Amino acid sequence: MVWRKLAVPSILGNLADPLLYMLGLGYGLGQFLGEVQGVPYLTFLAAGTLAYSVMNSASFETLYSAFSRMHVQKTWDAILNTPLTLADVLLGELAWATSKSVLSGLAILLVIWGLGLYADFGLTLWLLAVVVLTGFAFSGVGLAVNALAPNYDFFMYYFTLFITPMVLLSGVFYPTEALPGWLQTAAQVLPLTHAIALARPLVLGEWPAQAVLHVAALLVCGLAGFYAALVLTRRRLLR
Amino acid sequence: MSLHQVTKRYAGQAVVDGLTLALEPGRCHGLLGPNGAGKTTTLRLALGLIVPDAGDIRLLGRPVPREAAAARQRVGVVPQADSLDPDFSVRENLIAYGRYFGLGRREIEARIPALLEFAGLTARAQARVPTLSGGMRRRLALARALVNDPELIILDEPTTGLDPQARHLVWQGLRRLIQQGKTLLLTTHFMEEAERLCDTISIIDHGRIIAAGSPRELIRRHIEPHVVEVYGEGAADWASHARRLCRRCEQAGETLFCYTDDARPLTDALDRRAGVRYLHRPANLEDVFLKLTGRDLRE
Structure with missing residues (x-):
């Protein structure tokens, strides 16, 4: 894992976007909204931004960056000529993307701590675990999508048809209860909803309800994604 | 193998x-x-x-x-497609690749001077891959394939x-x-x-x-020892004549390839004829290859 070279510039890139959303919407929109769920809007937004930032970072890394290494730079092919196998390569990518998304999450967490956007500092430490889990879940799914991609354009579909709707439906910007019933049901199957269901109470100073369910959902997402990635990439490269 | x-x-x-x-x-x-x-x-x-x-x-x-x-x-592999890591320097490429074989960093670093010398890249050890020429990249790929001895x-x-x-x-x-x-x-x-x-x-x-x-066996076994290539506008017309003077004769575009054990009758005849140029050479592996796999394009 000597890929850390690129970590700093890409962290800055990954950080700027969610941070602008959080502070811009939080302060700007927050003026008009007043309090949401009993806290200032910025505080409400913090947990959503955290999960969103981790998801974005993991997705970009396993889609664009992994695709470059697999398809354009042929790094994976080069590694497969050594004693390492495809499973090793994918495991390496998973660990790398997860760790990188954790760094993005950590950056947001520092802002949350710095601005005091929490009720109970002790509980916010649990957010670290949520960040790792969320990074893992989206890295797994991302690698599976990567295995299917014929070119970079393919990832646009993933972002416009999956990531963006999920950001809007999973409670990043407002509580999912604000949605009509059928959309609320739909939101329940989205992985980001589970990440936020864990992160938001922790920011607001409560222990998450149904924590086990949400943790399990994210774990299943990551594991199923990774398994699919393994099968699909094998079919793609080793035939 | x-x-x-x-x-x-x-x-x-x-x-x-x-x-x-x-x-x-x-x-x-x-x-x-x-x-x-x-x-x-x-x-x-x-x-x-x-x-x-x-x-x-x-x-x-x-x-x-x-x-x-x-x-x-x-085993060391030099792949057809360039698969060097563009974010790394020459030296870092060798280190990263050695790590895939489970070699320790020290062990790899001890091998690097010899690998760089072999590839003629000692002066470019810190250069990043995109700044290297095609030849240097291929030599680096070769050095990389040797990192595990x-x-x-x-x-x-x-x-x-x-x-x-x-x-x-x-x-x-x-x-x-x-x-x-x-x-x-x-x-x-x-x-x-x-x-x-x-x-x-x-x-x-x-x-x-x-x-x-x-290579020599293949040439001896599969092909006549002398080749006379005939070029020029008159070459095609001369084909029927050539067939009488050599063992085997093939036409590819404007060029006539005559394969024979004794080139003298051919070259004598060609010397007397205007409007054609020719080249008399010993048969080589390419002649064998073309005879065995044909002259058709493979796509």
């Missing part, structure tokens, strides 16, 4: 078809074939990257693909796309490896390359070995 009666099919079509090939240690082997003949598939089978539909493969004494990963520990080195078209200067440098490097007693297996389109470097050559077409032997 050995392959015995190996077959690999894609969508019902055999790309490698009952292929048998055995390498003798310490020698340089060439695998020649037109595009799509099955060269790269053969290499991927031998490395255990794909699973054969039939046949036995052994790599450095180990059964493949079952123990392929362990066997690859002692392999017994067997597999090279897939090592000089394709290089200019003559760069090609000669790569050849020098390969010759040094042969002198060191390494076993080499290379695929190539360049007959000159095969003739210069290889002790034995296998010509592959439609997934089968159609001829094998040393």
